[in-house]
Amino acid sequence: MFKIKYRYIFIFLLSLYSYVNILFTEGHKLFGFELNPFLFFSVLLIIVFLVWEVNRMLYALAFQIPLKKIHPLIILFLLSVGNVFLISALTTLAFNFYSSNYFNPIISFKLCLGFSFRVNLFLHCINAIYFFISQYKTAQLEAERLKKQNIEARFQTLRNQINPHFLFNSFNVLSTLVYKDADVSAKFIEQLSNVYRYILYNQDNKIVTIQDELAFIESYIYLLKIRFKDNIIIKKSIGAQVRDKYIAPAALQLLIENAIKHNVVSRAEPLNIRIYNSENHLVVENNIQLKEVKEESTGIGLRNIQERYDYLSADNPMVIEQTDIFKVKIPIIEVS
Structure with missing residues (x-):
């Protein structure tokens, strides 16, 4: 706080407030001699300025003192107390030089010390809050x-992997096709390469x-149709x-895969x-006919899509499960 850009404005305003407050409470009369109003305000301004600026210079020192059990702000405050005493003593000497009717230096010192200490304490309270x-x-x-890094890491994990069962099944289908139909197997290889090209191209x-995702899905659906037919x-x-x-890339593919898996x-x-x-969402829905034996979850399905959308959009995907229909609504992202 002591290093803020507009600190001199705050110093002036705090000095002005203190001056008005002292005049209103007639605290200046406790000195026992008349002070020129301009001179009195100047003294207050100098005191506030010195308290603030010395604290600013002590700030870095307080954080360098190797006392782990004592907070640097406490160290700073303790260091500033000596500064307050010094400023009060110098102000008292200045008053003594200014006034020939100066009778009680102890009272004047206490008044200066009280004002300087209150200013110092106030500034330290504000500094602690700041x-x-x-x-x-x-x-x-x-x-x-860290949350962003974690999401990025999860994102990268998703981009770098595709369900190994899908790859294994694709090669099984391909090995069968090679002996049955060369043209279909060539088409299968082409579509399989399109799937992996899309994943590699969009890994960053x-x-x-949506148009690109749909083109990717066409290749993916072709592979599924060869495997599952009608x-x-x-x-x-x-x-x-x-x-x-x-x-999000591959979101539709993951939802189709999720439906097949379960x-x-x-x-x-x-x-x-x-x-x-539907409105601002893409919807993927399927009829529910659950397998008796559930496959082990890989963790790259619904939860991964939801986590990615936590980062990509203010809207979250919605999962709706009805009696015989399961649907997932993915927010459509608009880029201005």
Whole structure:
């Protein structure tokens, strides 16, 4: 606080307040001699200035003294007390030189000491408040920085991984296709490379356009259709007005994967997935037909999307589970 940019304005205002307060309470009459009003105000201004500026110079010293059990602000205050006594003594000598009717130097010294000490104590109280508020704000900023780093680390983890089961299953399908249909296997390889190209290309991007995400999803759906055939039905209905807006990369792919992981996908019970926009959200919904044996969670599904949106948007994804429908609403991000 002692180093603030406009400290001289505060010094002047504090001196003016003290001057008016002393005149109102007639405290100046306790000196026993008449003081020129301008001179009296100048003395108060000098006292406040010296108290403030010496504290400013002592501030760095107080934080360098290696006393771990004593807070630097307490050390600063103790150092400033000596300064207060010195200022009071010099002011008393000045009054003695100024006035020929100076009868009681002890009373005058006590008055100067009382004023200087009150100013010093007031400034230290304000400084302590300022210090701890600054510390609190710094701690908040540091916590926010660490939170951001944590989210970035989680973000990077997601970008650097794709469900190993998906990769394993894709290669299994490919190994079968190679012997059955060369054209389809070539198309499969092309679409698989598109999926990984998209993931690698966007590994440093926090958001992507919905249009790009949909193009990526087309390749991903092709791979799923080769694997599951008609056992999975995915329908998309995305309006043109939202395609140039943004979402988190691979969010739709994760939600489709999440639906497949937790539900039965068979000819008798085909899995129906719909992707559409509703107001300011993209919605991914599927019919609920849960597997009897649940797969072990990898931790890169719903929770990861929610954590990413904590960082990307003021709106959070919404999970809605009804009797036979499960849906997730992802906020659409607008960039101005």
